[in-house]
């Protein structure tokens with residue numbers, strides 16, 4: 001008897017493997033209820049072009065993808081966005097700030113998966129509201145004139161958001177995934193592929209080559225019907241160095257090795273350094289040190305360093321996700337630098353780059 005129970009499949013009638021499904025709006029429905037006005041669509045197209053120009057070396061500004069590790073409070077995110085939008089004109093001759101609006105979080109094991117999945121932060125999983133809040137927030141932030149960046153994790157979520165995105169990350173945990181390479185191959189946004197959590201850079205180079213190719217892949221259309229999606233291939237992708245297994249990979253010899261590997265693979269040299277994650281050994285205080293090193297490399301002539309990423313929120317640090325006890329503007333995922341530090345780092349970076357020959 002006990003042996004039978006122990007080997008019974010989990011999805012039997014006594015213990016179904018999942019709860020009944022809850023219906024969600026289709027991407028088309030959400031896009032119709034939160035449309036992008038033609039002027040905004042044109043602005044987003046221009047932002048994508050500006051990012052492409054930086055990565056291709058036609059524009060010598062530094063791309064700066066900056067903002068919270070994750071969005072859990074849209075109001076705080078909007079407050080952050082207003083500050084960044086006010087700062088942007090002061091540095092726009094040398095930097096192009098793009099705001100991280102990360103509504104999906106990949107987890108090492110388990111944990112809160114982001115605003116799109118669980119906007120009430122309590123495991124209730126109200127994805128209908130999460131998707132709506134995510135799209136509305138991205139539209140508001142784009143409306144402030146800021147280019148929007150996010151990590152696309154669940155390929156089927158992409159059509160709910162992708163018309164609003166100027167820059168997309170494929171994260172360290174999914175760069176090797178064929179599904180994510182297919183997704184990237186059909187995006188209009190610029191895509192950064194991160195090196196693997198192990199530190200392996202080759203998977204990102206493979207991803208860049210794969211995404212540049214046209215693909216046929218399974219997808220859902222705007223009305224939620226399964227379709228065979230045929231992509232054109234996205235040539236506007238690049239490598240993001242984020243360190244691996246607690247070891248940084250942003251220093252000059254590692255950047256030079258990555259650049260040589262890109263060139264040997266026939267790929268363009270433009271790359272980004274993520275100043276957080278393993279490059280900061282998961283200590284937000286170190287992000288400034290990483291940024292200063294990257295700026296030093298740029299000033300020493302390494303123009304392949306086209307972008308940086310910073311994890312930053314209104315207030316520094318992080319907090320446990322305990323609903324009802326949350327401090328305003330503090331990350332509930334990775335620790336971030338606070339706004340004052342962010343502002344100082346960006347103003348100083350622009351100042352240093354103004355001194356460039």
Ligand SMILES: O=C[C@H](O)[C@H](O)COP(=O)(O)O
Nearest residue numbers: 105106107108109111333334
């Ligand atoms: O950027 C955020 C985290 O590093 C990533 O989502 C993994 O988080 P976890 O290790 O806390 O699950």
Ligand SMILES: C=C(OP(=O)(O)O)C(=O)O
Nearest residue numbers: 069171172173194242277
């Ligand atoms: C999860 C992230 O990064 P990575 O994929 O490098 O871990 C992130 O930038 O939020």
